[in-house]
Amino acid sequence: MQLTSFTDYGLRALIYLATLPEGELTSITVVTEKYGVSRNHMVKIVHRMSKIGLVEAVRGKNGGIRLGKSADRIVIGDVIRALEPLQLVNCEQQNCHITSACRIKGALARALDAFLDEMDRYTLHDMVSGNDDLQHLLIPTRPL
Template sequence: MQLTSFTDYGLRALIYLAALPKDRMTSISEVTQIYGVSRNHMVKIINQLSRAGYVDAVRGKNGGIRLGKPAESIRIGDVVRALEPLQLVNCSGEFCHITPACRLRQVLAQGVQHFLQELDNHTLAEMVDANPPLYQLLQVE
């Protein structure tokens, strides 16, 4: 299974936000520059993460973005569910003629379920804890 770039950069953005000092907000432009992704793409990602409650977006002169929840409470599996279209195959009757007799959809669904269960065992905090140089590696110059 391969995650979309949307989910990939969403997870990376959250890791960056979690690695920031607790009192520091950042901007979408900074995250965009760090990862070399288009600003338009990152705006959509941050918007989705904000709607899901993972990012707090503050408007205005002193605004910016920061984690919307403690990193310890953000499960990686939940983030993937919020960002990733998890339908692996198109099993509609008009697209696939063997749908009534096919067991592939069930097997793939079980695989996705196991994949997400494993991701649920890990939090965003685990991605940055005991990793002090992470923020320094990602700093914008």
């Protein structure tokens, strides 16, 4: 299984936002430059995440984006469910003539459930807390 770039970049954006001091705003441009991804793609991702409360978008001259709730309340499995199209195979009758006898769809469904169950064990806080290497990679040292 491979996550779409939409989910991948969504997770990366959340990780970046979680490394900032609580409540600090940043811009989509900063996030896209940090990861070298398309700004247009990131705008769509941030828009979706703001609609579901993962990101707060503040409009205006001093606006920007930040986490929509604390990192310890953002479950990675929930982020994946919200961003990822989780249909691994298309088992509709018109697309596959073995649907009525196929056992692979059940096995794939169980595997997906196991993957999501594992990802439900982790929060965004777990991904960034005490991760000094991540902090150094994402947040440059600020001059005194």
